[in-house]
Amino acid sequence: MRAFSPLSGTIAERIAQIRQALPDSVRLIAVTKQVSVEAMREAYAAGVRDFAESRVQEAEAKQAKLSDLTDVTWHLIGHLQGNKAQKALDCFQWIHSIDDLKLAQRLNRLAAQLPQKPQSLLQVKLLPDPDKYGWSAADLLHNLSALSQCENLSIQGLMTILPYGLAAVDATMAFQKTAALANTIRQQNLPHLQMQVLSMGMSNDYELAVQAGTTMIRLGRILFGDRP
Numbered sequence: 001m002r003a004f005s006p007l008s009g010t011i012a013e014r015i016a017q018i019r020q021a022l023p024d025s026v027r028l029i030a031v032t033k034q035v036s037v038e039a040m041r042e043a044y045a046a047g048v049r050d051f052a053e054s055r056v057q058e059a060e061a062k063q064a065k066l067s068d069l070t071d072v073t074w075h076l077i078g079h080l081q082g083n084k085a086q087k088a089l090d091c092f093q094w095i096h097s098i099d100d101l102k103l104a105q106r107l108n109r110l111a112a113q114l115p116q117k118p119q120s121l122l123q124v125k126l127l128p129d130p131d132k133y134g135w136s137a138a139d140l141l142h143n144l145s146a147l148s149q150c151e152n153l154s155i156q157g158l159m160t161i162l163p164y165g166l167a168a169v170d171a172t173m174a175f176q177k178t179a180a181l182a183n184t185i186r187q188q189n190l191p192h193l194q195m196q197v198l199s200m201g202m203s204n205d206y207e208l209a210v211q212a213g214t215t216m217i218r219l220g221r222i223l224f225g226d227r228p
């Protein structure tokens with residue numbers, strides 16, 4: 001894994017330090033899996049309004065404790081099982097981890113009942129990685145017309161998680177390829193498929209993702225410290 005330099009200071013100071021170096025076009029999403037609600041409140045006080053969780057149940061429990069924070073946007077970034085799709089739609093405004101057609105279609109069916117279309121991203125995996133979910137480029141291109149019929153989802157772009165242990169040049173190349181894939185799809189002008197959002201970059205590689213043109217970064221450890 002590529003290391004990152006831990007930042008010193010409080011959560012608020014870390015957030016300020018990272019923000020300062022970010023272009024305005026990049027949305028900072030705080031990844032709060034296994035992070036206490038107290039630490040989340042610190043991040044909120046420092047201006048964070050986007051929280052991401054990997055698991056539906058953990059998000060639900062935290063939302064109950066943070067119900068006074070009414071202007072938070074919640075993002076699901078972990079693999080979603082079909083049987084949790086309804087819960088996920090109840091808990092999250094953004095779903096970054098749509099990784100197959102069945103899941104997209106199921107969410108689409110359920111979303112017909114919602115007042116607002118869920119903001120959705122397609123998770124891609126452009127480098128082989130047995131530990132991760134996601135579409136290959138070929139798979140995704142093959143399924144585009146079916147995805148563009150998911151008229152109750154607002155599909156905004158692509159999300160990716162890189163395999164561990166990549167050298168910086170390889171990470172950069174993978175981010176650039178993801179951005180290029182989004183461009184290729186955008187040029188097809190398919191209904192219900194926007195491609196202006198890229199969710200790429202974590203604590204160890206977000207600076208490379210920013211250089212490659214990402215619009216969302218998902219930061220956990222660099223803000224909150226190592227997870228237990």
Ligand SMILES: *Cc1c(COP(=O)(O)O)cnc(C)c1O
Nearest residue numbers: 031077202203218219220221222
């Ligand atoms: C845990 C996680 C992150 C955050 O990773 P850090 O290394 O803690 O910054 C980002 N994205 C996804 C999908 C994750 O599961």
